[in-house]
Amino acid sequence: MRSQNAMFHFMMLPGMIxxxxxxxxPMVGIIMAFENFTAAKxxxxxxxxxxxxxxxxxxxxxxxxxxxxxxCIAIGKMLLTTLLAIIFAILLxxxxxxxxxxxxxxxxxxxxxxSWVILATVVVNMFNLDGSVNQILNKIGxxxxxxxxxxxxxxxxxxxTDVWKEFGYSSIVFLAAITSIDPGLYxxxxxxxxxxxxxxxxxxxxxxxxxxxxxxVMNIANVLNAGFDQVYNLYSPMVYETGDIIDxxxxxxxxxxxxxSFSTAVGLFKSFVGMFLMLFVNGLSKKFTDARIx
Numbered sequence: 001m002r003s004q005n006a007m008f009h010f011m012m013l014p015g016m017i018x019x020x021x022x023x024x025x026p027m028v029g030i031i032m033a034f035e036n037f038t039a040a041k042x043x044x045x046x047x048x049x050x051x052x053x054x055x056x057x058x059x060x061x062x063x064x065x066x067x068x069x070x071x072c073i074a075i076g077k078m079l080l081t082t083l084l085a086i087i088f089a090i091l092l093x094x095x096x097x098x099x100x101x102x103x104x105x106x107x108x109x110x111x112x113x114x115s116w117v118i119l120a121t122v123v124v125n126m127f128n129l130d131g132s133v134n135q136i137l138n139k140i141g142x143x144x145x146x147x148x149x150x151x152x153x154x155x156x157x158x159x160x161t162d163v164w165k166e167f168g169y170s171s172i173v174f175l176a177a178i179t180s181i182d183p184g185l186y187x188x189x190x191x192x193x194x195x196x197x198x199x200x201x202x203x204x205x206x207x208x209x210x211x212x213x214x215x216x217v218m219n220i221a222n223v224l225n226a227g228f229d230q231v232y233n234l235y236s237p238m239v240y241e242t243g244d245i246i247d248x249x250x251x252x253x254x255x256x257x258x259x260x261s262f263s264t265a266v267g268l269f270k271s272f273v274g275m276f277l278m279l280f281v282n283g284l285s286k287k288f289t290d291a292r293i294x
Contacts (some may be wrong), residue, residue, distance in 0.1 A: 028043065029043065029264065030264065030268055031043055031044075032046075032260055032261050032264040033053060033054075033261060033264040033265040033267075033268045034048060034049065034050060034051070034053075034261075034265075035047055035048045035049055035261060036049050036052075036261055037260045037261045037264075046261075049261075053261050053262045053264075053265035054265050054269065056262065057262065057265055057266055057269065062244075062249070065241065065244070066244055066245060066246055066249050067224075067246065069155070069226070069242055069243065069244055069245050070224050070226045070245040070246045070247075071223065071224070072155060073155055073158055073159060073226040073227070073231075073245060074222065074223050074224060074225060074226040074227075075223065076155070076159040077158075077159050077162045077163060077166075077226070077227070078219045078220075078222075078223070080159060080160075080163045080167075081162070081163050081166050081167050081170055082170065082212070082215060082216065082219070084163060084167040084171075085167045085168075085170035085171040085173075085174055086171075086174050086208070086212065088108070088167060088168065088171045089171040089174035089175040089177075089178060090174075090178065090200060090204060092104065092105065092171065092175060093175060093178045093179070094196075105168070108167075108168030108171075109168045109169050109172075110168075111164060111165040111166075111168070112165060112166055112168065112169035114165075115229065116227075116229035116230045116233050116234075117229070117233060119161070119165060119230075120230070120233030120234050123157075123161050123234060124148065124234065127147040127148055127157060128147075128148060129144055129146060133147070148234065148236070148239070149236065149238045149239060150239070151238075151239055151241045151242040151243075152242075154234075154235070154239040154242055154243045155242050155243065157234075158226075158227075158230060158231065158234065158243065161230070161234075162227060162230055170215075173211055173215060174208055174211060174212075174215075176211075177207065177208045177210075177211040178204060178207065178208060180207070181203065181204065181207035181208075185203045185207070186199055186203055189202065189203055213285050216281065216285075217278060217281045217282050217285055218278075220274075220277045220278055220281045221274045221275065221277060221278035222274060223273070223274060223277055224246055224270040224273055224274055225247070225270075225274070226245040226246070226247065227245075227247075228245070228247035228248060228251070231243060231244075231245055231247070231248050232247075232248055232251070235248065246266060246267075246270050247270075249266065250263040250266050250267050251263075253266070
């Protein structure tokens with residue numbers, strides 16, 4: 001038994017090394033948030049300034065707009081993606097023709113494996129003023145809409161395109177949860193005269209509840225991760241008012257304006273809020289449903 005466990009631990013070794021090198025060692029850079037970092041003096045030689053950068057961050061008028069944008073986009077993505085993934089998993093489970101089921105799965109899962117560098121090109125070509133979407137809108141008499149340059153339309157565009165990319169892949173977990181439900185429960189419900197909707201409401205959804213809570217707890221930690229890749233590849237100065245998020249703001253301040261300490265403070269604030277929310281939701285889940293991830 002010991003040799004078998006040793007083999008399992010050895011198999012974990014590459015993952016542990018990857019985690020230590022790329023996740024734990026870079027955390028030393030958190031020190032930069034509390035000092036005036038200069039490249040010449042390095043992380044351990046730059047002067048310590050305490051919470052100066054955090055105070056400066058909350059004094060900026062833009063910071064609350066950026067936090068609002070981040071929350072709106074991230075929460076919109078999480079809610080819609082989770083909801084559509086649950087609905088898609090339930091409907092897909094009803095398909096009994098195997099080749100049709102696999103074809104739909106492949107088509108819906110495919111966007112997840114494409115990067116936003118590629119998908120952004122597709123989205124821009126579809127939604128710009130001369131794109132296919134505006135051509136359709138013109139034909140039905142609605143007229144052109146500036147999806148990529150309007151502060152009203154840009155956030156919904158970000159949310160809907162991300163949901164299109166991710167809801168299929170997210171449904172894998174829910175589909176697995178459905179297949180683990182005891183078939184005897186459906187047979188008992190059928191004997192009691194339950195129709196499809198009643199079986200779904202009283203058997204399928206309760207059977208998926210622990211997985212839904214688990215995914216929700218894991219997602220809540222990313223409530224301030226609105227998707228740098230997507231926003232960076234789609235936004236422009238015209239939509240900074242509603243499209244600028246914490247990650248893109250940190251990128252502009254840190255790399256383009258060389259404010260490394262300030263951008264580190266903003267990033268640390270984001271990580272702290274995510275950790276606090278995950279602990280809070282995990283505690284609520286444990287208290288009310290006895291389902292938790294740690």
